[in-house]
Amino acid sequence: MSRLRLLNPGPVTLSPGVRAALAGPDLCHREPEFFDIQDRIRSQLLSVYDNSAEDWAPVVISGSGTSAVEAMIASLPGADDTLLVVENGVYGERMTRMAEVHGIAHARLHIAWGAPIGPDALAEAIQAHNATHVAVVHHETTTGRLNDLNAVHAVCQAHDAQLLIDAVSSFGAEAIDFGPAVTAVAATANKCLHGAPGAAFVLARHTALEQATTRALYLDLAGYAAKQAARGTPFTPGIPAFYALDAALEEHRAAGGWPARREHYQTLADQVGDGLAARGIDELVPRAQASCVLRSYRLPAGVSYRRLHDHLKQAGFVIYAGQGQLADDIFRISTMGNLDATDMDELLHVFDEIIAS
Numbered sequence: 001m002s003r004l005r006l007l008n009p010g011p012v013t014l015s016p017g018v019r020a021a022l023a024g025p026d027l028c029h030r031e032p033e034f035f036d037i038q039d040r041i042r043s044q045l046l047s048v049y050d051n052s053a054e055d056w057a058p059v060v061i062s063g064s065g066t067s068a069v070e071a072m073i074a075s076l077p078g079a080d081d082t083l084l085v086v087e088n089g090v091y092g093e094r095m096t097r098m099a100e101v102h103g104i105a106h107a108r109l110h111i112a113w114g115a116p117i118g119p120d121a122l123a124e125a126i127q128a129h130n131a132t133h134v135a136v137v138h139h140e141t142t143t144g145r146l147n148d149l150n151a152v153h154a155v156c157q158a159h160d161a162q163l164l165i166d167a168v169s170s171f172g173a174e175a176i177d178f179g180p181a182v183t184a185v186a187a188t189a190n191k192c193l194h195g196a197p198g199a200a201f202v203l204a205r206h207t208a209l210e211q212a213t214t215r216a217l218y219l220d221l222a223g224y225a226a227k228q229a230a231r232g233t234p235f236t237p238g239i240p241a242f243y244a245l246d247a248a249l250e251e252h253r254a255a256g257g258w259p260a261r262r263e264h265y266q267t268l269a270d271q272v273g274d275g276l277a278a279r280g281i282d283e284l285v286p287r288a289q290a291s292c293v294l295r296s297y298r299l300p301a302g303v304s305y306r307r308l309h310d311h312l313k314q315a316g317f318v319i320y321a322g323q324g325q326l327a328d329d330i331f332r333i334s335t336m337g338n339l340d341a342t343d344m345d346e347l348l349h350v351f352d353e354i355i356a357s
Helices: 016-021 032-048 065-075 090-101 119-129 149-158 221-229 239-254 257-278 305-314 341-356
Strands: 056-062 083-087 106-110 133-137 162-166 182-188 199-205 294-298 330-334
Touching: 016 239, 032 056, 032 199, 032 239, 056 065, 056 221, 056 239, 065 090, 065 162, 065 182, 065 199, 065 221, 083 090, 083 119, 090 106, 090 133, 090 162, 106 119, 119 149, 133 149, 149 162, 199 221, 199 239, 239 257, 257 294, 257 341, 305 330, 305 341
Parallel strands: 083 106, 083 133, 133 162, 162 182
Antiparallel strands: 056 199, 182 199, 294 330
C-alpha cells in the first residue's frame, strides 16, 4: 500500500514539522515549561482571527472537537435560558443531544440535511421559543454545506440572542466574523489548523464566562478559563497534542493565515470537483454554497461506497462515507492537511481506474 493521504474531514495528513513536534520531550504539566507552551497556543489562537485578549478568552481542552462543543453548550446557557439549536446535518443534531444530556431548556430548528438556513425561519423560531442562545454549525461536514454565518448573526443580533458556533471544521480556513452577537466559537486542532488529534478549544467572551453555569466537571469551560489565565490547568492535558498544535499554529501563521489556507483548499477542492465532473460525478451541494474544506459527491453509477473506498485506500487515499440517510448515495472528500495538486492528480487517476473496471 502507498503512503496514506487522508481525505477524510480530520484527522489530517500532518506536515513533517508537526509530526516531529509530537515527539517532544517528556514534560510535567505543572512545570513552567508547559505553561509557556499553553500560553503561546492561547495567544496564537486569538491571533488567527485577530481577536483581542481584552474581550476573548482562549480555552484549550484535551479532547476531540466534540469536547469543545460540549463544553460550550454545557457551560454558557444559564439555568433560566433557552437554547435554540439549528439542525441541518449530523453535527447540529449532536448539539441537540448535548442539550438533552445536560438538562438545558432547548428547542430545535430542523432543516433538511444540506439545505440552507432561512433567516425568516430562524427569526420565527427565536421568537416562538423566546430563545436566549442560538447554536449553529458553521461548516456542516455531513454534506459540505457552509452555513451563512453572517445571515445567522444578523438575525441573532436583531433578536438579542447569543450565538454559539461549532466551527470545528472551519476555524482556520473559512471567514468567521466575531461580531457582537457571537458569544463563543468551538473548534479543534486536527482539522484546518493541521494539528494532531487530542487538543480542542473554545474562544469565549469574558462576559459570557463570568455568567457561565457548571453542569459538568471535566467540561467546565469557566473552570478551564480561570486556571489557564493563571498559568495553570485543571487536569492532565495531552501534552504531545499541545506540542503539535503549537507547531501547527506557527506553520499556519507563516503560510499566510486563514485566507491563504482557504485559497489553497479551494484550489484543491475545485481541482477535484472539476475532475470528477468531467468523469460524470456530481457534487451534492452547489459549489457556491459549499465549504472550501470538504465536498460531497454522488456515487458513480454501479459503484458502491465500499468498492470505491477500498480501491482508493489500496492506492493510498482515505475518503469518507455519507452518514445516515445519505450513506448509500454519496462519498466525501476533504482537502485539508499536508496535500497538494500532485496528490489530487493521482486521486483522479485512480478514479479513472475505478470507472474503467
